[in-house]
Amino acid sequence: MIDLLVVGGGPAGLATAIHGALAGFDVVVAEPRPAPVDKACGEGLMPGAVRALDGLGVKVPGHPLRGIRYLDAVGERRAEALFRTGHGLGARRTLLHAVLTDRAVQLGIPILPRRVRQISQSTDHVTADGMAARYLVAADGLHSPTRRALGLDERPGAGRRPPRYGLRRHYSVEPWSDLVEVHWSAGCEAYVTPLGPQQVGIAVLTSEHLPYEAQLARFPLLVSQLGTAVRTPVRGAGPLRQRARSRVAGRVLFVGDAAGYVDALTGEGLALALTAAAELVRCLREGRPQAYEDAWRRLSRNYRLLTKSLLWARNQPRLAPLIPPAAARFPGLFQQAVNLLA
Structure with a gap:
């Protein structure tokens, strides 16, 4: 019987597997897609994520990031906050996945090309499609089949806000800044991440169902900076908000987007996934799997509080246009909020 079966071989799953192997566990990853796997995401790693990758013995090629800049749609109001605890990194998702996969292979972690469909558990082990393990970690994404199968999806309440979606495209143009830029309009935000x-x-x-180009047209300054640059196809993801009743269900534990997700607005998803992976393995090493729920809540507290607050303001028609001016008016508060997440 193996110690740890990780279902899902994205960054969260691979980070968990690597931490498990470094802790002396016998680990297997089940991932049906061949590496590297792409995903629609902002591709900006906060300093906390960079530190977490260093702890895994992983170096990701990319573009160093000094901080965050907020702008209105025409660039008249802007605010900047520089990271105080090291640099962030703009890195293609495929590169991140490739180096994590290489690190897992280097440690001798088997990555099985299979999709797990049936899970059952007893008092001392979990069985997944015939594979027996002491614990199973579900890292199977935003719409986790494991979370759904175990009845841990939390139904949205009355008055739920319209679901939000993410659309991403790459442009062959020289980055004009070493900051992640967040451009705000009435209906959406555009996140610009230097990658190389x-x-x-x-x-x-x-939250509006419009084509990518129609969304981007709301940002005239951004459109002018891109010019006629060569562009890649659009990739999408969503709905973004996913609620989970718990991160622990017996001998099954959840990490990454499968553990629940608020929104990509603050760009903190990968940092939380990588740090939570380390905490999950620590709890297993200490023989206290149930302690992971409190550990996850502690790690994600700032992310959940700030993201929910900012998302609430974004959904108020009178408040949303004031977010970039407010950040410019109170630079100290903006700096503090950014570095609380960083």
């Missing part, structure tokens, strides 16, 4: 000498990624977050 001649590449930027632009992710749009929105």
Whole structure:
């Protein structure tokens, strides 16, 4: 019987597997898709995520990031906050996945090309499609089949806000800044992440069902900076908000987006996934799997509080246009909020 079966071989699952192997566990990863796997995301790693990758013995090629800049749609109001605890990193999702996969292979972790469909558990082990393990970690994404199968999806209450979606495209253009830029309009935000000498990624977050180009047209300053740059196809993800009743169900534990997700607005998803992976393995090593729920809540508290607050303001028609001016008016508060997440 193996110690740890990780269902899902994205960054969260691979980070959990690597931490498990470094802790001396016998680990197996089940992931049906061949590496590297792409995903629609902002591709900006906060300093906490960079530190977490260092702890895994992983170096990801990319573009160093000094901080965050907020702008209104025409660039008249802007605010900047620099990271105080090291640099962030703009890195293609495929590169991040490739180096994590290489690290797992280096540690001798088997990555099985299979999709787990049936899970059952007893007092001392979990069985997943015939594979027996002491514990199973579900890292199977935003719409986790494992979370749904165990009845841990939390139904939205009355008055739920419209669901939000993410759309991402790459442009072959020289980055004009070493900051992640967040451009605000009435209906959506555009996140500009420098990724390399001649590449930027632009992710749009929105609750409106419009084509990517129609969303981007709301940002005239951004459109003018892109010009006629060569662009990649659009990739999408969502709905973004996913609620989970718990991160622990017997001998099954959840990490990454499968553990529940608020929104990509603050760009903290990967940092939380990577740090939670370390906490999950620590709880298992200490023989206290139930302690992971409190550990996850502690790690995610700032992310959940700030993201929910900012998302609430974004959904108020009178308040949303005031977010960039407020950040510019109170730079100290903006700096503090950014670095609380960083």
